[in-house]
Amino acid sequence: MSKMAGRxxxxxxxxxxxxxxxxxxxRTVSQRVDAGNVxxxxxxxxRTVVAxxxxxxATEKYExxxxxxxxxxVTQGLISGLGLGTMLAVIFCSYSLAVxxxxxxxxxxxxxxxxxxxxx
Numbered sequence: 001m002s003k004m005a006g007r008x009x010x011x012x013x014x015x016x017x018x019x020x021x022x023x024x025x026x027r028t029v030s031q032r033v034d035a036g037n038v039x040x041x042x043x044x045x046x047r048t049v050v051a052x053x054x055x056x057x058a059t060e061k062y063e064x065x066x067x068x069x070x071x072x073x074v075t076q077g078l079i080s081g082l083g084l085g086t087m088l089a090v091i092f093c094s095y096s097l098a099v100x101x102x103x104x105x106x107x108x109x110x111x112x113x114x115x116x117x118x119x120x
Contacts, residue, residue: 093118
């Protein structure tokens with residue numbers, strides 16, 4: 001029964017990761033689309049932009065849109081890295097606790113290594 005429960009938990013974790021990645025990708029794409037729209041509008045009306053010397057304004061607007069997308073990507077990467085690091089730290093700490101307790105059982109209660117590994 002515990003294996004089935006563990007598999008269910010893994011499935012929920014996987015589903016949560018997929019949703020998080022999808023939402024993050026949608027945010028990133030929408031911000032890149034905003035920057036792309038600035039370029040599209042500028043190139044589409046290049047004569048007007050040049051006639052009114054709006055190159056600098058168009059460039060600044062594009063750079064500001066790219067800056068927003070960049071900040072979002074950095075934040076998303078930081079959060080993903082911290083999440084993965086925390087998850088791996090919990091897993092490794094759990095294993096170390098299990099091995100430590102196994103050694104304690106071997107020394108104190110006369111268990112053998114096979115019994116301890118079987119439980120881990």
